[in-house]
Amino acid sequence: MKTLVIGASLKPIRYSNRAIHSLRNNNIPTVAIGLRKGTVEDVKIETEKINFENIDTVTLYLNSKRQEEYYDYIVSLSPKRVIFNPGTENQELYKILKENNIEVQVACTLVLLSTNQY
Numbered sequence: 001m002k003t004l005v006i007g008a009s010l011k012p013i014r015y016s017n018r019a020i021h022s023l024r025n026n027n028i029p030t031v032a033i034g035l036r037k038g039t040v041e042d043v044k045i046e047t048e049k050i051n052f053e054n055i056d057t058v059t060l061y062l063n064s065k066r067q068e069e070y071y072d073y074i075v076s077l078s079p080k081r082v083i084f085n086p087g088t089e090n091q092e093l094y095k096i097l098k099e100n101n102i103e104v105q106v107a108c109t110l111v112l113l114s115t116n117q118y
Contacts, residue, residue, distance in 0.1 A: 001028055002054050004077065006070060007061030007088075008032035008045045015085065016061035019109045026113055031055075049073045059083040059109045064090035075100050083109055 003023055009016045016032075017040055023030045024041040031052050034045040049070070055077045060067065067090055074082060075096065081103035084090065094104045112118040 001056045002052070003028055003030050003057045003059060004052055004055045004079070005030065005032040005034075005043075005059050005061065006074075007066070008034035008040065008043075009061070010034070010036055010038040010040065010045065014061070015110065019059060019061070019085075019113075022110055022113045026118070028118070052077060055079045057081050057083060059085060060088040061085055062088060064088065064093070067093055071096055075102070078102070081105050083107055083112070085109055 005016055005020055007016050008020060011017055020030055020032060020040040020043050024043065030043045032043050032045045035047065037047055038045050056079060058074055058079045060082065071093060079102060082097055084106045085108055089106060097104050
């Protein structure tokens with residue numbers, strides 16, 4: 001159930017940072033891409049679009065405009081689902097994902113984890 005966090009931040013106040021902590025506290029294998037390299041918990045934040053293998057879930061922390069450069073990349077990873085956290089809603093990407101048989105989930109990763117719905 002490996003998860004890729006796109007829009008990862010080193011700042012503890014950011015929801016993407018909290019999500020990484022929560023994913024790791026739930027023993028979910030996690031990888032991350034952000035603007036700056038660094039480490040959150042034991043997760044190394046990459047700045048390049050790495051061809052990660054066996055991604056089950058992509059959770060987004062980028063606004064719709066910033067997501068555009070990731071469309072092809074996300075599809076290429078063939079995840080089972082993409083979680084659109086609050087503020088990341090994107091009708092255009094929903095359509096692309098559905099055309100590629102990737103589940104679209106508009107939800108909050110932190111809430112899903114805290115309510116055992118992840």
